[in-house]
Amino acid sequence: MKVLEFKVKGKKAQYAAIDEAIRTGQFVRNKCVRYCMDNKGVGQKELYRHNTWLRAEYPFVKDLNSHACQASVERAYSSIARFYDKCKKKVPGKKGYPKFKKFSRSVEYKTSGWKLSPDSKSINLLDKKGIGKLKLKGTWELWRYDSAKPFAKRGLRPPLPEQKLIKRVRLVRRADGYYVQFCIKVDEKELLEPTHTNIGLDVGLKEFYTDSQVLS
Numbered sequence: 494m495k496v497l498e499f500k501v502k503g504k505k506a507q508y509a510a511i512d513e514a515i516r517t518g519q520f521v522r523n524k525c526v527r528y529c530m531d532n533k534g535v536g537q538k539e540l541y542r543h544n545t546w547l548r549a550e551y552p553f554v555k556d557l558n559s560h561a562c563q564a565s566v567e568r569a570y571s572s573i574a575r576f577y578d579k580c581k582k583k584v585p586g587k588k589g590y591p592k593f594k595k596f597s598r599s600v601e602y603k604t605s606g607w608k609l610s611p612d613s614k615s616i617n618l619l620d621k622k623g624i625g626k627l628k629l630k631g632t633w634e635l636w637r638y639d640s641a642k643p644f645a646k647r648g649l650r651p652p653l654p655e656q657k658l659i660k661r662v663r664l665v666r667r668a669d670g671y672y673v674q675f676c677i678k679v680d681e682k683e684l685l686e687p688t689h690t691n692i693g694l695d696v697g698l699k700e701f702y703t704d705s706q707v708l709s
Contacts, residue, residue, distance in 0.1 A: 499631035519597035525569035558606030
């Protein structure tokens, strides 16, 4: 994954809505940790079902995008699975069962619950938390990673929705403001053509090394 980060500009009400979304994601994560503590041996599928119950039981959880809730479930399960894996492998060092979080700083969306503007200079959060449209401040050319725009510029047919390159969108709160991170799936390969030549290297006292090309 490649991460592109932008600072977001919005109103105070929007920042408060982001804080509420972060608290809701923290609530879901802590509830899943508590559920695993009370029900030993549960898997990720059981946590997804527990998340469904949370969304039915608490209206403020339902207001958060369903994929964002699932991302919080995955965070909880990942930390618990990592703890048991270290215990099983007897990894040295201090190990402790995942604790309840008190001050989360981010909430993560997947491929739904958000939409980029046509010029990729703003993002609109579509769930019922009321975040709305946020302006993006940064220098990265985000349109290169949107599924349809690069293909449209070349006159080609865009890929299917599930082939979008932007896999995650994370809202982050920091001391100097709010940021949005785009987690992008990239396949970077560097093809090196063989030269079919041999080079000799000689390490000396006066020179660190001398190669055969210099000698010739």
